Amino acid sequence: MAQATLRHDETGDVPVLGPGHTYGTVTDKISSIVLTEPPRPGWIFGFAVSFVLLLMFLFAVLNLLVRGIGIWGVNVPIGWGFDIVNFVWWIGIGHAGTLISAILLLLRQDWRTSINRFAEAMTLFAVSCAGLYPLLHLGRPWLFYWLLPYPNTMALWPQWRSPLIFDVFAVSTYATVSLLFWYVGLIPDLATLRDRAKSRIGKVIYGFLAMGWRGSARHWHRYRTAYLLLAGLATPLVVSVHTIVALDFTVGIIPGWHTTIFPPYFVAGAIYSGFAMVLTLSIPLRSYYGLKDFITDKHLDNMAKVMLVTGLIVTYGYLMEAFMAWYGGNPYEEFMILKDRPTGPYAHTWWLLLLCNCTIVQLFWFRYFRTHPIWLWVISIVINIGMWLERYVIVVTSLHADFLPSSWGMYHGTIWDYMTYYGSIGLFLTLLFLFIRVLPVISITEMRELVHEVHERGHARGGPAVTPGTAHP
Amino acid sequence: MAQIFHRSANAIARASIYGFAFIVAGALLTGYLLARSPYRTAEEVIRDQPVAFSHEHHVSGLGIDCRYCHTTVEYAASAGMPPTYTCMSCHSQIWNQSPALAEVRQSLEQGRPIAWTRVHDTPDFVYFHHGIHVQKGVGCVECHGRVDKMPLAWKAESMTMEWCLDCHRNPAPRLRKQEDIFNLASPRLSESEGQQLVQAHNIPVDRLMNCSVCHR
Numbered sequence: 001m002a003q004a005t006l007r008h009d010e011t012g013d014v015p016v017l018g019p020g021h022t023y024g025t026v027t028d029k030i031s032s033i034v035l036t037e038p039p040r041p042g043w044i045f046g047f048a049v050s051f052v053l054l055l056m057f058l059f060a061v062l063n064l065l066v067r068g069i070g071i072w073g074v075n076v077p078i079g080w081g082f083d084i085v086n087f088v089w090w091i092g093i094g095h096a097g098t099l100i101s102a103i104l105l106l107l108r109q110d111w112r113t114s115i116n117r118f119a120e121a122m123t124l125f126a127v128s129c130a131g132l133y134p135l136l137h138l139g140r141p142w143l144f145y146w147l148l149p150y151p152n153t154m155a156l157w158p159q160w161r162s163p164l165i166f167d168v169f170a171v172s173t174y175a176t177v178s179l180l181f182w183y184v185g186l187i188p189d190l191a192t193l194r195d196r197a198k199s200r201i202g203k204v205i206y207g208f209l210a211m212g213w214r215g216s217a218r219h220w221h222r223y224r225t226a227y228l229l230l231a232g233l234a235t236p237l238v239v240s241v242h243t244i245v246a247l248d249f250t251v252g253i254i255p256g257w258h259t260t261i262f263p264p265y266f267v268a269g270a271i272y273s274g275f276a277m278v279l280t281l282s283i284p285l286r287s288y289y290g291l292k293d294f295i296t297d298k299h300l301d302n303m304a305k306v307m308l309v310t311g312l313i314v315t316y317g318y319l320m321e322a323f324m325a326w327y328g329g330n331p332y333e334e335f336m337i338l339k340d341r342p343t344g345p346y347a348h349t350w351w352l353l354l355l356c357n358c359t360i361v362q363l364f365w366f367r368y369f370r371t372h373p374i375w376l377w378v379i380s381i382v383i384n385i386g387m388w389l390e391r392y393v394i395v396v397t398s399l400h401a402d403f404l405p406s407s408w409g410m411y412h413g414t415i416w417d418y419m420t421y422y423g424s425i426g427l428f429l430t431l432l433f434l435f436i437r438v439l440p441v442i443s444i445t446e447m448r449e450l451v452h453e454v455h456e457r458g459h460a461r462g463g464p465a466v467t468p469g470t471a472h473p
Numbered sequence: 474m475a476q477i478f479h480r481s482a483n484a485i486a487r488a489s490i491y492g493f494a495f496i497v498a499g500a501l502l503t504g505y506l507l508a509r510s511p512y513r514t515a516e517e518v519i520r521d522q523p524v525a526f527s528h529e530h531h532v533s534g535l536g537i538d539c540r541y542c543h544t545t546v547e548y549a550a551s552a553g554m555p556p557t558y559t560c561m562s563c564h565s566q567i568w569n570q571s572p573a574l575a576e577v578r579q580s581l582e583q584g585r586p587i588a589w590t591r592v593h594d595t596p597d598f599v600y601f602h603h604g605i606h607v608q609k610g611v612g613c614v615e616c617h618g619r620v621d622k623m624p625l626a627w628k629a630e631s632m633t634m635e636w637c638l639d640c641h642r643n644p645a646p647r648l649r650k651q652e653d654i655f656n657l658a659s660p661r662l663s664e665s666e667g668q669q670l671v672q673a674h675n676i677p678v679d680r681l682m683n684c685s686v687c688h689r
Contacts, residue, residue, distance in 0.1 A: 150501075153508050153633035194477070207477040212486070 016111045017447075017454050018293025026294075026447045030440045031196055033289055039437065042288055047433040053426020060419035061136065069139050071416040078399040078411035083137040085391040086421055088245055089273070090130035090428075091171065092266075092387060094178070095238060096274025097123025101181055102234035105227075110453065111302050113446045114294040117189075118285070119278050120182040121439075125431040126277070127175045129424045134167070136420070163247035170244040174237050181230045187213050187223065188445040242270040249394065255336040256398035259324060265317025272310035272357075273387035275303050279380035281432065283373045285441065294442050297371050304370040307383065311361035314390075318358065332403055345410060346397045349389050356386025514631040520590045522625060524576045532621035532657070539613055539620075539655050550602045554589060557581045592626045593617075600689045609674045612649035614657045615640070621657045641681040645671050 039047075064071060074081040097120040104112035135141045147168045149158050158165040191213035194206035213219060246266035249257040279300065286295040325337035341350045360382050363369040369379065401408045413421075435441070511518050531537050540546060545553035557580045564574055580587045595601045607613075613620070618629020630636055640647050645667030653659035662670070671678065680686065 151505060153631075153635045155635040155638045203477045212478075212483065 015454070016113070016296060016298055017450055018296065021293060021451055023448045023451055026451055027192060027196075027444050029291075030294075030442050030444050030447065031193060033436065034193060034438060034440060035196055035198065035202070040288070043433060043437065047430065050426050050429035050433055053423055054430045055426075056419050057423020057427050060416050060423050061132075063416060064136060064420070065141065069137070071414060073412050073414045073417055075409070075411075077402065077407045077409045078396060080137075080395050080399060081411055082413045082417040082421055083133045085388065085395050086424060087130050087133035087137075088391045088395075089388050090126045090133070090424070091174075091245060092242065092270035092273045092391075093277045093384075094123040094126035094130060094174070094274065095242060095267075095270035096278045097121075097126075098174070098178060098181075098234045098238045099271055099274065100278070101185070102231040103238060105231045106235060110450060111299055113450050114291075114296075114442050115278060115282060115299055115303075116446070117182075117185065117439075117443045118282060118441050119274075120178065120185070121435045121441075122277060122281060122432065123178050123274075124175070124182060125428045125435075127171065127178060128431070129428050131171055131175065132424065132427075134171075163244055163251050166244045167248055170237075170241045174241045177230065177234050177237055181227075181234055184223070184226055184230060185443060185446075186439065187211060188215065189440045189443060191215065192444050193440065238271075239267050242267045249398075254398045254402055255330070255332040256341070256394065258333075259321060261317055261320045261324070265314055265320075268310045268313035268317065269387060269390060272307055272314055273384060275307045275310070276380040276383040276387070279303055279307075279376055280384060283377045283380075285436070287373070289436075289441075291442065294447060297373075300373060300376055301367075301370045304364045304376060307380075308361060308364040311357065311364075311383070315358040318354070336398060336401065340401050341393060341397050344397065344401065346393065346400070349393050350397070353386055353389040353393055356382050357390060360386075509631060509633070514628070514633060515592075516628050516631045519625050519627045520592050522590055523587055525573060525625065527624045528620045528626055529622055529624050546603045547607050548604045550600075550604065552603045557587060592628055593632065595632070599687050601687070607654060609644075609676055610648040610651070610654060610670050611640075611644070612647065612654050612656075612659065614659070615647040619657055637687070638682065641686070642678075644676055644678065644681065648674075 072081060072083065074083070097116075100112050100119045101116045105116075135144050138144060146152075146156070147158065147165070158168075187210055190206050190210035194203055194210050197203045197206055243263040243266065246262040250259060250262045252258065282295055283300070286292050322337055325333045328334075341347070360379055363375070363379060369375045396411050400411060507513060532539075542555035542559055543552040544555070545551060557577060560574075560577050561581055564577060568574055569578075576587060579585075606616075616630055616632075620626065620629075645664065646661055648662065648667050648670040649656070649659055650662070650670070661667075
């Protein structure tokens with residue numbers, strides 16, 4: 001893919017940066033959203049809606065704390081419902097950030113530059129939403145620290161053979177590394193904001209967060225090293241976190257869960273949904289804030305290609321699941337995968353899932369759909385819904401009909417399940433709206449670097465050179 | 474450009490970063506110690522009682538057996554608190570005018586039990602059975618300490634789950650011979666004698682750590 005990107009750039013096909021940009025214009029454009037512009041009506045409206053949803057979330061959680069998880073639809077035999085579905089959905093969405101930041105950085109993909117900050121923020125907020133679900137699922141969330149190995153008066157120690165305890169560490173490590181990665185990347189930009197802030201309070205807050213960044217050569221050297229090390233650390237996490245989430249299921253001997261294909265196709269699904277969410281959010285963002293020079297059609301095109309690849313891997317996963325159910329000769333597995341899911345009481349979710357995840361993504365074979373933002377946006381939302389349905393099908397159908405018909409049952413989310421789910425979207429969007437207003441949504445530092453690189457490349461080709469202007473931290 | 478922060482901010486930043494590690498470590502250590510402290514476990518905290526009943530006087534002074542008052546300790550989950558009649562089996566005759574015992578006499582007159590302050594409160598999610606412990610030879614003193622030296626009662630042990638499991642892992646040293654179970658002054662047996670008692674009582678040591686032994 002590295003080759004393809006270069007070739008596109010060299011032929012001047014669709015650039016990763018709009019023409020005519022200098023260090024100054026890039027800095028002005030990105031920092032103005034935070035520093036000089038008053039909140040736009042669209043932002044205020046969006047924030048208000050998200051905040052109302054957040055309040056609904058808090059209400060639903062408060063009710064849960066007061067009355068217990070009996071308010072949810074979960075009950076024997078279906079002990080995992082919306083809580084786990086949403087957990088997996090959110091944590092999957094959170095995977096795009098690290099993939100874009102770490103793996104694409106190590107692979108030197110320069111198109112990651114303008115979307116990495118935004119995708120990392122999205123990752124953090126998605127992981128925050130994801131992390132809440134297992135805690136709420138505990139029933140007594142205030143005893144969450146029992147999940148950790150610490151010297152307690154009960155002489156209790158976690159069960160290390162259970163992937164559920166791996167999960168605690170996987171998700172918390174992921175959250176920590178993502179936060180550090182995001183924050184380290186922000187430091188030079190925070191210094192820029194500190195230097196450009198007009199108000200005293202702005203200077204103090206950004207100055208405090210910039211940790212004394214002066215842009216000296218030594219600073220840059222250390223920054224580079226730290227950033228690369230963190231990228232190295234974050235890379236295995238892209239595959240490890242969702243692998244462990246997949247193990248949560250596969251270690252159980254429930255039909256439909258106990259398969260070895262789960263970890264790889266969960267990881268692919270996570271990246272699939274993560275990129276879908278990046279597209280869902282970045283298309284309106286770039287249009288509303290006039291950032292089309294930075295998040296160009298080329299970015300959208302590339303993300304669509306990543307989604308096509310991961311979508312095909314996910315489809316392959318479904319096919320293998322079906323094949324193994326038939327080939328393995330286990331009657332319970334065969335019943336679950338080949339009979340209950342396509343024709344059972346939850347068949348509508350299964351067919352919708354195939355439509356959303358496997359069928360609609362095929363449109364990305366056509367350049368037309370990859371380059372028209374409105375199509376991309378609609379398809380990315382469809383895929384987000386599809387990935388949610390995938391988790392619903394996996395969690396609910398497998399539990400609702402296991403080995404003995406005497407232990408079969410049905411599950412439906414209650415009003416509180418739905419309120420918690422939509423409320424967590426409110427939490428996610430509220431954080432995102434705040435992020436847009438208080439931090440640069442695109443990395444100013446890396447965009448300046450990109451200006452320089454594009455300029456150098458222009459020199460090398462002997463084409464019209466872009467004047468980068470003077471460097472300023 | 475004017476400096477936003479004073480030079481001293483550098484020192485404060487460094488100190489707070491290094492200091493943070495100590496603050497976190499200190500907070501964790503405080504939590505660790507607090508969880509085991511008498512503040513939380515009420516270990517060795519003397520409880521006020523409606524009647525100043527002295528175990529010391531009744532047990533070591535008068536030589537009354539534990540079972541005279543705690544009648545069901547050998548057979549039932551609860552050791553049993555004595556009804557006022559048990560007190561009156563002696564105090565209808567001696568000290569029957571003592572102002573210290575006014576509450577006891579009142580209890581008898583009104584047919585209302587004395588509201589003792591509970592010293593050992595096992596959580597509701599724990600199924601503790603006195604009978605099985607006594608039958609298998611666990612001496613009273615192992616959990617309740619030298620009650621014969623307590624003017625007012627207190628908890629001799631922390632009674633945390635950790636403490637319970639300490640014995641459930643290795644019950645042998647806590648066992649007493651039949652005649653010494655209620656003898657608070659009896660010393661612990663040797664390792665081999667303890668193991669013999671484990672054998673004799675058929676104590677299933679490998680199963681004593683199962684969750685469902687206590688949490689049912």
